[in-house]
Amino acid sequence: MQQTETGIIQEYERIMDASLDIICTMNQDGMFTRVSRAATRILGYSLEEMLGKPYLSFIEDADQLSSVTMLARAISGQPVNHFDNRVRCKNGNLAIIRWSANWNEAAQLLYCVGRDATEKIKIEARIEESEHRYRNLFHNNPLPMWIIDLESKQFLEVNEKAISHYGYSREEFLDMTAFSIRPEEDRGLMHHLDRVKEGANLVHKRRWRHLKKNGELIDVDITSHQIEYNGKPAALVLSHDISERVRLEKLKIEEERNREALINSTSDMIWSIDSSYRLLAANRSFIDTTALTSGVSIRKGENMLLEAAYPEEHIQYWKVLYDRALTGEAFHMQSMDIYTKPGQEIWWETSFNPIYEGDQVVGVACHARDITMNRSYQSELWQLNQKLETAQKLAKLGYWELNLETKELFWTMEVFSIWGRHPSNFQPGFEQFMGTVHPDDREEFLTRRARVLNGEEELDFQHRILLPDGSIRFVHEKGSLFKDQLGNVVRYSGTVQDITQRKLYEQALEQANSELSERAEQLARSNAELERFAFVASHDLQEPLRMVSSFLQLLDKRYREKIDDAGRQYINFAVGGAERMKKLINDLLEYSRIEHALGNLDVVDMMQVVKEVCLNLQEAIADNEAKIKFEKLPVLQKGNYSGMVQLLQNLIGNALKYRSEAPVSIQISCKEEADQWLFSVKDNGIGIESDYFEKIFIIFQRLHNMSEYSGTGIGLAICKKIVEQHGGKIWVYSIENQGSTFYFTIKK
Secondary structure, X not given: OHHHHHHHHHHHHHHHHHOOOEEEEEOOOOEEEEEOOHHHHHHOOOHHHHOOOEHHHHEOHHHHHHHHXXXXXXXXXXXXXXXXXXXXXXXXXXXEEEEEEEEEOOOOEEEEXXXXXXXXXHHHHHHHHHHHHHHHHHHOOOOOEEEEEOXXXXXXXXXXXXXXXXXXXXXXXXXXXXXXXXXXXXXXXXXXXXXEEEOOEEEEEEEEEEEOOOOOEEEEEEEEEEEEEOOEEEEEEEEEEOHHHHHHHHHHHHHHHOHHHHHOOOOOEEXXXXXXXXXXXXXXXXXXXXXXXXXXXXXXXXXXXXXXXXXXXXXXXXXXXXXXXXXXXXXXEEXXXXXXXXXXXXXXXXXEEEEEEOOEEEEEEEEEEEOHHHHHXXXXXXXXXXXXXXXXXXXXXXXXXXXXXXXXXXXXXXXXXXXXXXXXXXXXXXXXXXXXEOHHHHHHHHHHHHHHHOOOOOEEEEEEEEOOOOOEEEEEEEEEEEEOXXXXXXXXXXXXXXXXXXXXXXXXXXXHHHHHHHHHHHHHHHHHHHHHHHHHXXXXXXXHHHHHHHHHHHHHHHOHHHOOHHHHHHHHHHHHHHHHHHHHHHHHHHHHHHHHHHOOOEEXXXXXXXXXXXXXXXXXXXXXXXXXXXXXXXXXXEEOHHHHXXXXXHHHHHHHHOOOOOOOEEEEEEEEOOOEEEEEEEEOOOOOOHHHOOHHHOOOOOOOOOOOOOOOOOHHHHHHHHHHXXXXXXXXXXXXXXXXXXXXXXXX
């Protein structure tokens, strides 16, 4: 048996040593008990240098916590797969090892396999960086780009330039095919695309005509590379709008055929003069516009600065410009037409280019374009930018960016404004910034900043800053981290907002709430004292009332023969008043005891409550020949049994007391709502006027004389108190001479 075990161990060790991965075992204290020879090759340590040593002593400090967590999870019986950490090699380098671990309860050992993933992770990082660059190249490319399905020609993705240049939204593009942006007569050519092999790629290059959303037809050079996208063959297409180039090519060809037709093909003004200011050539637009604005029809060969034809200011203005170009200076300028009518502005952008013969300037070629509309757009854009800047100032929101390697800090002007500083006298940097943080907030700021940089929390916190004049402002900072290909944080940026006014308001509100809470506590103490006073006062009144009633009854008994009928009537009135006072005091005592009597809330079966109430009121129910109906009532999870009995007994008792001539009918029902039970007690009694719906729940409020209906006016006040102590509300709806329905809610 021992030989067998020895053979198994030897075989196991041979397997370990033959493995290209690190195979090891650890005890529950994290000490290496066996290590394969691959560790020597990968990490550089001898087996003796690792055996009996703690696993964590070889782990990079930054990965200690995650590695401890991995060991604890594995030893607790949870298998660990593909856990990466950095292990210090003997030569000082760091190796990224990908671990899998499983705890063997019988052997009390942790079996681990570690694979050297250093190169793989570097490759993955390079691939990720490459993909990131590709995405940036695709989405930020200055030329339109898209990806289409090779079979269906469906658009799969487009970049922002394609969206802005063609006029279609992203959603519209993704609903179209490549056929959709071709004029109808060109679509048949899409079925016969010529591709050539360039290296390992199939490439299609051709000039096409495309349609923009606004119907504009443009000429484009297409370069299409076959790629794989989401596992399917696709084409990555680059579109270069060469409409202007094509136009110029056509213009050049047209110029060779007919120069005059060429310069007349544009609405821009094109003309040229010689060194004596004589007109060499001009297009129709120049001739027509000059005649329209200046009133002079100029012809080729005529002097452009003829005093007999043009005003002096015109001659001086153009002579200065022509002379600049005749000295060899090429320039362009924007100017308002000097012939513009009052209230009207026409702006031109004019180019002046010297015409050379050898090294000598012999003339000037001019090109003028009406930019009135562009100027209008620029003005509108400037106004919009001003509004945006104003909105940012109103929001007190600025942008910042910190380079963690150079410690350079960039602020927008709004940040300078929030800090009460100006770029001319304050150069932002991290140390300078920390000097502006309130001293009481600096430690917390640095602590939270460290947690942000470690990825433990988001960059989202508030702190105070000191302004140059010593005043304090509250700011709220939010931002994002940016990492390099190795996962190291190199910079982070975000926004900062001045929240001083909001914080001052919150502080004022907090102080007001504190004062309100203190007032509520004072009111609670006052109410408790009033309840104790009512209890004591009501209790102490019992004895005098008993004496008054007893002595009056004794007086009536002993001196009945000597007292006339009026005297006996007075005695009866006094005794009746004392009895009513006694009843009133008892009800008051009962009202004051309710809050303490209910005690803890427990499970209450409302069906049982109704049955007990009917038993308590059986004589009154029988005397009134009343019919009490109740549906299936719920079991309350948080209620007081005696309180529920008293509540329903008071409501049903009132229905019996304030009955009409009709046979008494009482209906009890309940409806379940989201977080409460809604009960109703409906009768067919005399009803209540709507003006008294709120009044009847106030203590000692009565709607009838004692001669009509007995009672102290406390019953419904007691009901209200019981319901409110159960977290509910009570109210009534009634129609005179038709009956009343009392509603109350009980929280679940």
